[in-house]
Amino acid sequence: MTKVNMIQVTSQEEAAKFVKQRLAEKLQQGQLNNIGLATGSTMIPVYKELVASDLDFSNVTAFNLDEYKGLSASSPNSYAYFMNHHLFQHKSFSSTNIPNGLAEDPEAECARYEQLLNDHPLDLQLLGVGENGHIAFNEPNTPIDSITHVAELTDSTLGVNSQYFENDEEIPNVAYTMGIHSILQAKEIILIAFGEKKRAALEKLVAGEIDQDWTITYLLTHPNTTILTDLQL
Ligand code: GLP
Secondary structure (H helix, E strand, O other): OOOOEEEEOOOHHHHHHHHHHHHHHHHHOOOOOEEEEOOOHHHHHHHHHHHHOOOOOOOOEEEEOEEEOOOOOOOOOOHHHHHHHHHHOOOOOOEEEOOOOOOOOHHHHHHHHHHHHHHOOOOEEEEOOOOOOOEOOEOOOOOOOOOOEEEEOOHHHHHHHHHHOOOOOOOOOEEEEOOHHHHHOOOOEEEEEOOHHHHHHHHHHHHOOOOOOOHHHHHHHOOOEEEEEOOOO
16 A cells, blocks of 8 residues: 655645646656546646646546537536646647547446546546545445446536536436546546535545545555645645
């Protein structure tokens, strides 16, 4: 079991600058061919910082963690839309990938995405965390060897995420998500968690024991994970 590297920061901007700096180093060393990206409000300052920077991602291929099943990329509530809005329309990447929320054959879509990940090992994965400790949409009790799959979202996650939905669109209760195994393949992981609502999840992590009910704790098996947080733990 490894210990994650916990760094306390004072603001989301400081966390964003840390990420930018790390990406700059990796780009300079030629070690950023494939990057894993996340959605969520926590990532907005990070993408703002990247957009304002002179970093060049034109040789980097991007992979997103997850997407709501049933939403099209043009739905303002889809993660594809979020990524275009906050990052991709401002910065060009070699290519960008996200599960297709409208895929006709969900099983084939999961297999397609996992194969892409196998063919493009991630040099760095950015992560947020849900209030119930989920990473991507790997809800409590997702096994450590899970690969890309369709996940049923818990009531807690649906409740938290409802704030981002317009009233006229139903919140999907299923989503495509990279699995825990898919995420743990990344060479380096940076997880950002801000605010008291994330304290329970980070406390589970610092307790140092794998707990299937808190999928964030699987990161304890990863050799190079950094946590950026404003919380004192
Ligand atoms: C969703 C995403 C997660 C993300 C989480 C936290 O559930 N699937 O990948 O980490 O939201 O979102 P926020 O940053 O808004 O707290």
